[in-house]
Amino acid sequence: MGKRAAIVGFGQTRGSSSRKDVNGVEMINEAVRAALADAELGIEDIDAVVIGNMDHFEGINYVDMWSVEGSGGVMKPVIKVTTGGTTGTTVAMCAYYHVACGLFDRVLAIGWEKNSESDTTGAIITAYDPIWERPNMAGAIGGLAVDASRYMHDHGVTERDGTRVTVRDRLNALNNPFAHLRQEWMRGKDVNTLVDILVSSPENQVLAYPLRMSDMCPRTDAAAALVFASEDVAGKIAPVPAWILAVANRHNTVYYGDLDWSLNETLEAASRQAFAKVGITEPLKEIDVCELYLPYSYAGLAWIESIGFCGPGEGRRLLWDGVTDMDGEIPMNPSGGVMSSNPIGATGVIRVGEAAIQIMGKAGPRQVNRTVNVAMATGFGGCYWADVLLLGREKPN
Amino acid sequence: MKDARLTCEGRIKVPYKWYVGETGSRFFTALRDRCEIWGTRCPSCNKVYVPPVKNCWQCFRHLEEWVPVDGSGVVESFTVARQPDPMFNLEPPVIYGLIRLGEASGSLLHYIGEARPEEVKVGMRVKAVFADRRSGNILDIKYFAPHRD
Amino acid sequence: MDKVAVMGVGQTSFEREKNETFEEMVFEAVRAALADAGGEIGDIDNVLTVSNDFWDGRTISSMSVMYASGAWDKDVSTVEGDGIFGTIYGVMRTLAGSFDTTLVVSHVKGSEGRMNLITNGMFDPIYQRALGIDATTSAALQARCYMERTGATEEDFARVSVKNHRNGLRNPQVHLGMDLSVEDVMRSRKISDPLKLYDCSPVSDGAAAIVLANEKGRMRFRQEPVWVRGMGHCSDSFTLGYRDLANPRALRAAAGKAYRMAGIGDPLRELDVVELYDAYSYMELLWSEGLGLAPEGRGLDLVRSGATDMDGDLPVNPSGGVLSAHPVLVAGMARLIEAVLQVRGDAKKRQVAGAKTALAHGINGACGQAHGVIVVGT
Numbered sequence: 001m002g003k004r005a006a007i008v009g010f011g012q013t014r015g016s017s018s019r020k021d022v023n024g025v026e027m028i029n030e031a032v033r034a035a036l037a038d039a040e041l042g043i044e045d046i047d048a049v050v051i052g053n054m055d056h057f058e059g060i061n062y063v064d065m066w067s068v069e070g071s072g073g074v075m076k077p078v079i080k081v082t083t084g085g086t087t088g089t090t091v092a093m094c095a096y097y098h099v100a101c102g103l104f105d106r107v108l109a110i111g112w113e114k115n116s117e118s119d120t121t122g123a124i125i126t127a128y129d130p131i132w133e134r135p136n137m138a139g140a141i142g143g144l145a146v147d148a149s150r151y152m153h154d155h156g157v158t159e160r161d162g163t164r165v166t167v168r169d170r171l172n173a174l175n176n177p178f179a180h181l182r183q184e185w186m187r188g189k190d191v192n193t194l195v196d197i198l199v200s201s202p203e204n205q206v207l208a209y210p211l212r213m214s215d216m217c218p219r220t221d222a223a224a225a226l227v228f229a230s231e232d233v234a235g236k237i238a239p240v241p242a243w244i245l246a247v248a249n250r251h252n253t254v255y256y257g258d259l260d261w262s263l264n265e266t267l268e269a270a271s272r273q274a275f276a277k278v279g280i281t282e283p284l285k286e287i288d289v290c291e292l293y294l295p296y297s298y299a300g301l302a303w304i305e306s307i308g309f310c311g312p313g314e315g316r317r318l319l320w321d322g323v324t325d326m327d328g329e330i331p332m333n334p335s336g337g338v339m340s341s342n343p344i345g346a347t348g349v350i351r352v353g354e355a356a357i358q359i360m361g362k363a364g365p366r367q368v369n370r371t372v373n374v375a376m377a378t379g380f381g382g383c384y385w386a387d388v389l390l391l392g393r394e395k396p397n
Numbered sequence: 398m399k400d401a402r403l404t405c406e407g408r409i410k411v412p413y414k415w416y417v418g419e420t421g422s423r424f425f426t427a428l429r430d431r432c433e434i435w436g437t438r439c440p441s442c443n444k445v446y447v448p449p450v451k452n453c454w455q456c457f458r459h460l461e462e463w464v465p466v467d468g469s470g471v472v473e474s475f476t477v478a479r480q481p482d483p484m485f486n487l488e489p490p491v492i493y494g495l496i497r498l499g500e501a502s503g504s505l506l507h508y509i510g511e512a513r514p515e516e517v518k519v520g521m522r523v524k525a526v527f528a529d530r531r532s533g534n535i536l537d538i539k540y541f542a543p544h545r546d
Numbered sequence: 547m548d549k550v551a552v553m554g555v556g557q558t559s560f561e562r563e564k565n566e567t568f569e570e571m572v573f574e575a576v577r578a579a580l581a582d583a584g585g586e587i588g589d590i591d592n593v594l595t596v597s598n599d600f601w602d603g604r605t606i607s608s609m610s611v612m613y614a615s616g617a618w619d620k621d622v623s624t625v626e627g628d629g630i631f632g633t634i635y636g637v638m639r640t641l642a643g644s645f646d647t648t649l650v651v652s653h654v655k656g657s658e659g660r661m662n663l664i665t666n667g668m669f670d671p672i673y674q675r676a677l678g679i680d681a682t683t684s685a686a687l688q689a690r691c692y693m694e695r696t697g698a699t700e701e702d703f704a705r706v707s708v709k710n711h712r713n714g715l716r717n718p719q720v721h722l723g724m725d726l727s728v729e730d731v732m733r734s735r736k737i738s739d740p741l742k743l744y745d746c747s748p749v750s751d752g753a754a755a756i757v758l759a760n761e762k763g764r765m766r767f768r769q770e771p772v773w774v775r776g777m778g779h780c781s782d783s784f785t786l787g788y789r790d791l792a793n794p795r796a797l798r799a800a801a802g803k804a805y806r807m808a809g810i811g812d813p814l815r816e817l818d819v820v821e822l823y824d825a826y827s828y829m830e831l832l833w834s835e836g837l838g839l840a841p842e843g844r845g846l847d848l849v850r851s852g853a854t855d856m857d858g859d860l861p862v863n864p865s866g867g868v869l870s871a872h873p874v875l876v877a878g879m880a881r882l883i884e885a886v887l888q889v890r891g892d893a894k895k896r897q898v899a900g901a902k903t904a905l906a907h908g909i910n911g912a913c914g915q916a917h918g919v920i921v922v923g924t
Contacts (some may be wrong), residue, residue, distance in 0.1 A: 001642020002642050002644070003643075005874065018416070019416065020416050021416075021418060021419050021449070022416065022418040022419070023415065023416055023417055023418040023421060023672060024415075026418050026451045026452070029451070029452050034659070042457070043457045054599075054605055054606065055599035055600065055605055055626075056411055056599060056605035057605075058413070058415075059411065059415075059483070059667065059671065060667065060668075061411045061598070061599075061600045061664065061665070061667035061668045062598075062626075062668045062910060062911050063626075064626075064627060064781070064910070064911075064916075065668065065781065065784055065912070065915045066668070066670060066784055066917060067784075067913030068451065068454070068781050068782075068783060068784050068915075069454035069783055069784050069785065070452065070454070072454075072457060073781055074454050074455070074781065074782065074783045075780060075781070075782065075783075075795070075796065075799060076781065077778070077779045077780055077781070077800075078778065078779075078780075078781040078916060079625055079631045079634075079635060079779070080625065080626045080627055081597070081624060081625055081635075082606075082608075082624060082626045083606065083608055083610075083623065083624050084605070084606035084609065084617070090469065090623050090624070093623065094623060094635065096642075097635070097638045097639050097642045098638055100638075100640040100641075100642035100644075101637075101639070101640075101641035101642045102547070102548070102641060103547065103638065114416070116414075116416070117413055117414055117415050118411050118412065118414075119411055119412055120415050120646060122411045122412070123408070123411045124605070126409050126599075126603070126604050126605045126606070127409070127604060127605045127606040127609060129404060129406050129604075129610065130407050130603065130604065133583055134407075173667060189735075224446075232735065234866065247621075247624065247644070248621060249607075249621050249623075250619060250620070250621075250622070251608070251612055251617060251622045252612060252617070252618050252619060254569075254609055254610060254611075254612050254613050269619060273621075333672055334905055362455070381606070382606050382608075382609050383609055383612075402565055407603070409603055413671065415671045415672055417672050421672055421673075448673050448795035454783060469832035473691070473787070474687045474688075474690045474694070474791070475687070475690060475692045476683055476686035476687050476689075476690060476738045476739055476740075476741075477736075477738065477739040478678075478682075478683045478686075478738045479735075479736045479737055479738060479739075480736075480737065481662070482660065482663055482666070482678065482680070483680050484660075484662075484663055484678075484713065485666075487678050489582050491678070493683055493686075493687060494679065495687055495691075495786065495787045496787075497787075502788070503785065503787040503788030503789075504786075504788075505787055505874075506673075506674055506677060506679060506787055508621030508677065513628070514739065518692050519690065534652060534672075534674055534676065535672070535673050535677070536677075537677055540810070
């Protein structure tokens with residue numbers, strides 16, 4: 001019981017603030033074609049399709065049914081999974097389970113979002129309980145601002161520290177032709193200068209204290225797709241498949257008021273479970289690259305502590321020491337991360353895909369300069385929910 | 398203590414603006430500007446899609462060929478809706494039809510108008526009636542009316 | 547396929563309008579399923595919830611039920627589609643090697659929204675939605691196609707309604723058990739020709755849960771296992787006019803897969819009970835063909851001959867079916883629960899004598915675009 005599974009293909013559309021040239025189904029089709037081309041497969045080779053997005057961003061009910069003419073799912077098994085921001089990683093996990101159970105050999109996992117088609121904040125507000133929380137909630141940013149404030153208070157970090165995360169990811173994005181935000185003006189400047197420029201810029205407005213524009217992820221139109229394959233066929237499809245080593249998640253909380261703001265406990269628990277499965281005791285040493293879902297900058301300091309890359313309050317040091325830069329001990333977000341591209345339903349799929357191509361050696365200009373044996377991808381969303389996937393170069397036992 | 402059955406009323410008000418895409422835009426522009434109906438044809442399976450699609454889902458390939466489609470066709474199915482939701486501002490009875498136009502390989506969902514419910518039959522010939530004021534959407538076709546010749 | 551069993555089933559009553567919240571309904575269903583299994587939440591390795599953002603009026607609809615579903619500190623996911631698909635995914639997760647037991651729970655409160663608007667939202671916003679089409683008017687188009695293709699009449703549809711509503715009288719969990727005559731159905735208010743009031747399912751509230759376990763996990767529970775012998779799911783294309791609405795080919799594919807896994811060659815003979823998704827009366831005839839219970843175009847024979855009555859060769863929808871209670875998303879799981887109870891011999895007044903093999907069916911999308919089929923047995 002239980003087959004091993006690997007990612008053998010990844011495709012995505014270029015992140016854009018608004019894809020006016022295509023409707024949603026056409027955009028999904030682009031990502032599917034890209035993933036199939038990457039795996040050198042035809043749609044007829046696919047045994048099942050899994051798709052996800054966040055409904056109210058496009059206002060379409062039963063998206064798995066509506067999209068089937070673009071997703072390649074006609075006369076195939078198709079289901080939809082959706083869990084807010086974690087949708088993309090949840091979709092990837094769902095495709096993994098399709099393969100791991102032994103019933104499907106090649107499964108397509110699709111995430112997508114056309115955020116430009118709606119009022120993003122207006123849609124996000126509907127995530128909150130209509131009786132107890134909705135009247136007071138201010139979309140995504142309010143909750144994240146509270147989180148940032150608490151972290152700053154607990155550990156004395158400053159806006160320079162948060163901005164250091166932004167600068168890392170946005171510089172990395174310059175190597176990624178698919179990233180939405182590619183801020184060319186940053187190219188060639190050193191990180192300290194860039195942090196100075198951002199913190200002192202009057203155009204860098206405060207959105208919800210302490211979060212300023214530069215601390216926030218964008219909202220993006222894009223689609224992304226992964227091809228998962230079973231151990232029986234993976235080696236024939238990809239020269240270096242990215243094997244799924246561990247998958248874990250926690251979607252514990254319902255009400256924002258119930259959260260313990262002093263740590264990201266779901267990320268901590270999911271990471272712990274994933275590491276235990278693989279036998280990882282020193283993540284900083286044993287993981288080679290991490291695509292970490294960061295909806296905002298300060299999370300890049302706090303959540304690496306929750307994962308266990310360093311101790312409480314030490315996140316700042318890792319950032320400024322360059323440990324998380326492309327040539328550091330644990331490069332983070334070589335793709336530019338969520339801070340550079342956030343098509344919500346696809347964002348988690350992209351984290352997994354970007355981690356996979358690092359193992360496969362297909363990341364081109366954003367490839368980290370070392371053999372990648374273990375890559376980590378995380379998802380975030382909902383009420384501080386966390387998804388964690390570990391991918392490996394070696395087929396697991 | 399007797400159950401208190403309180404309720405909370407609300408409405409989700411998220412405005413949407415769906416991008417039609419280049420393929421759909423071409424279709425609607427032809428409707429709006431010239432009262433013409435166009436479809437796309439797949440060279441592999443020869444299916445003609447109305448409304449047009451960018452990709453044939455059967456053959457999984459891009460379509461480049463546009464074909465004009467006759468505004469008249471045949472009713473493949475219909476229904477008489479007796480109680481439409483007030484939100485749609487429709488005066489019942491509303492007759493929906495699946496109409497196969499000209500060379501199209503499938504049928505188009507739309508209204509049937511200028512017909513009494515009792516006279517609508519599968520196999521009936523109908524013809525597109527265009528709205529006087531058209532803005533580039535599916536309602537530029539007002540309805541399909543029976544051929545009366 | 548390795549073995550997976552349904553070890554516990556639980557549900558709330560299905561009603562037109564319930565006072566309980568989503569959380570309360572889910573909690574009730576989960577507790578009932580665990581009690582039925584003879585286990586507790588600690589015996590559950592992972593949780594799947596099933597809900598829909600439009601029906602619930604909230605995006606990330608799964609968020610409302612994370613506590614109530616027992617997902618705390620467990621791996622969890624959410625399927626947005628009928629509960630039969632949630633169950634199918636649950637079986638996958640139980641076979642994948644990481645989990646030995648899986649809880650799947652679905653919920654909806656149809657009473658809290660406007661069905662016509664919610665189902666209008668299924669249709670393409672660019673080409674179809676502005677016309678005001680919804681689940682019922684589109685189903686009516688399919689019914690007409692079916693009548694044209696097969697010669698089935700409105701009276702044939704009415705017979706389905708009579709049978710299922712009457713079966714519903716023996717099911718305390720549904721709210722539309724009724725004693726109707728064909729005349730009553732034919733005279734009932736026209737909704738969307740040819741569909742009349744009694745041809746249409748209601749909109750209901752409710753929740754249901756099932757506990758799945760593989761051979762290792764089932765030892766945690768005291769209940770007799772009911773084995774998943776086969777399952778399959780498949781989606782047809784989306785655009786209404788480009789599907790052959792009278793040809794249930796996606797169902798045929800899904801059922802074919804389930805039958806192959808279960809080693810069933812002649813479903814009419816080898817199945818003892820069928821619970822299919824009769825959202826509208828005509829669907830029972832159409833889906834019967836897709837399930838291979840009748841040759842193509844001959845679904846009407848089943849209801850004319852009485853073969854699918856409670857005392858017929860193959861009772862269909864002893865529970866009263868979706869016509870007797872329709873909590874969307876939950877309804878496919880409710881079909882499975884009835885199938886399980888029948889096989890266990892626990893179906894009380896609805897029991898089909900000697901039932902050993904039963905089929906449960908659910909649909910997704912307008913006019914049954916996608917289908918899920920699960921065959922269970924002793």
